[in-house]
Amino acid sequence: MLRLLQNRLYLLLRAATPLLSPTRHRACLLLSTSPAPFSLEGYLVSACGLAPDQARKVSKQAFDEASKVARKPFQDSSRSRLNTASNPDAVLALLSGAGLSRAHIAAVVAADPLILRSSAKAVGPRLLALRDRLGLSSPQIYQFLLVGSRALRSCDVFFISFFGSFENFLLAPKWPTRLLTADLDTRVKPNILLLRRCGLSVRDIVQLCSTEPTLLGLNAERVKDAVLCAEALGVPRTSRTFKYAVAVAACAGKQKVATRLEFLKSALGCSEAEIAVSKMPTILGVSEDQLLPKIQFLLNEVGVEPQCIAKKPALLGYSLEKRLVPRHCAMKLLQSKGLLNTDLPFYSLAKIREQTFRMNFIDRYKDSVPGLADAYAATTAGGVLPGRNGRQGDQGQLGPWKEVTSSDRDEVAADM
Template sequence: MLLLRRHLLPLHRAASSLPSPIYHRAWLLSTSTSASTAPFSLEDYLVAACGLPPAQARKTAKKAFDESSKRSQKAFEELCWSRLKSASNPDAVLALLSGVGLSSADIAAVVARDPLLLRASPKNIAPRLLALRDRFGLSTPQIARFLLVGSRALRSCDVGPRLEFFISFFGSIEQLLTIMKNSESILQVDVERIINPNIALLREWGLSVRDIAQLCSRNARLLTFSPERVKELLLRAEGLGVPRSSRMFKYAVVVVADISKEKVALMLKFLKSTLGCSESEVAIAVSKIPTILPLSEELLLRKIHFLIKEAGMEPQYIVERPVLLAHSLEKRLVPRHCVMKVLQAKGLLSSKMGFYSLVQIAEKTFKLKYIDCHKESVPGLADAYATGSTGVVPSGIKFEHLKMFQSFSLDGVSATHSH
């Protein structure tokens, strides 16, 4: 009895310190459940205590029971729902969430994302929740965001040391939260046994700590792989013809971590046939900009079509400048080509300035030199470019210049043309 009192008293204080409608709904359901002989229903609980709509509650309850497909249903229920024979454990969890300041809406979102949180041990998660606020200084919105992507880690391990490590490694809790959206499991991986050996291995291959942080911000799962797999990926990246000393090497590592050897082979074959070049030429192009490999064949075909048919480039020219294929078609290639045609027709652009050079200019510099300085001579150009660079382009294989440029009268020369 004394042990039970010690366990329940902190929960009561946490709930009473910051009243929440969701806690009171949970308490009412708990008392009504204990007063009846009806079996506990997770679906009903999600509606009455957590405020989920019935349809969402039904879907969430099903998701909870589908979490482990490798176990038999009976074994899974015995393992995961031993604390859900009544509402007492879920009530305690809701009280803890309310106690760290989460609103009813926050709690409903968290539970809908991870219903197994309701069966977590309050004794285990209570200090971990409090540490988010008191030790790491997370605000209530940050705690809510953390739980949406990190509740599984919270209920499965002591996240404190891992949070401390990753906040230091990535530079801020905000950066970590962003990374966790794409790699929820990162806090569940052992730092000493997996993370640190992987970092050491990457550094042996010439990557700096900053490089590794940037690399993992694109694909944090890389740090969670076994060191043996990471070494295999490093060898594959080098096999693309990208030397370890190249600034592109870290991007090559990200690429091979995302796509299979078979996918790489298919893309090399596709580029060779589409651009009509040799295997060695394709290999050189990929070594210069390996980030084109994960792109779809359809997207690459659209870019190549535009560069050849609209920009007037030869396939060999594109092969020698593969960075053109890495730029966004809708946000950079098409809008800048439109601007080039407008300025050329107005006599405001030197004939020596080619499209490739215009594409390579940083966005801020491009706007300053080729948009802002022509506000008086070409009214509306800035607005047209701003609209065009948001990506409003037809999705078909054929292209026409963006419609907003059709309004320019260019001394009798239309800024648009069709095939």
């Protein structure tokens, strides 16, 4: 009777939807008389200890990531090593054998569910290397897996050794799949050797990995071209900024670098652009759409000379809406009241850390200038967008500052 009911339900579902979605396809399989397929969502609950809602979310994440890796839709969990519980069981056993608790295993699987389809034969030796070769404790292995489990299932534990210490590895940004799946012998190690021959120290390369983590995973020829491009920009190998010039040339590409350099020359002048790039090559990694409003604001509104921008290119690295515009408004207001030296260069205020700036220039004068703190807080939170030709926007955007200055005029008029 039960089998008859299952068959009828299966036929009804099939007739209703000729082209079944992956979800309904799995539902039909469950209603068939054949053994139920392996369910990743159910396994995450029963074996890994995830809550049902979390398991559903993690399962979807696993399917989405697997689809990206395979470059085609991941129809169901019957692929690869997830067709049965045997491989996931083996992986969980290895994690448990490394000293991870059930709660730790659940957290690791939630962070990277595809670890369950990793080859147990590959994962096992790498876990042993973490413990025996690198001397990591069980808590440290857990910390490593939370941020670098893709390294465990994609490559050797080379990157921990390269970074010099486990602590340095943890400070690195989230590891991109492109780097972790790159071949160590044909890409990563040749790129490191090339950069070392260019005069970069291991520390320099580690710093580059922290800012441009995809660099070592690029094609070796592209990195060679980036070295030549950096030199063509006038950044010598002996310069402390050479490593950043290589990174931006490799990741942005020669064409984009050339285009942005020409843009800077047209906006600032040829010699000024070359000076700025030699001091801060990373500005070539910023799009023209982001650079143009900053340059126009600095030139037209603040009155900064192109030569100053060339000598202090860090100005182009600050946020226009949350740093440059609000600080300029505060500076002009304080100068108008005689509370700030009018000869103080704008760069001196722009480079100060936010907490220090608030303490010395906002909190310090908030009683002397009513509304100053509120106006600054409003603009840094909402952002004051520049208008045409880099000038500040409409009255609504500058409302907080206009209210402060208008109240000052009202006080003056009342005194008269």
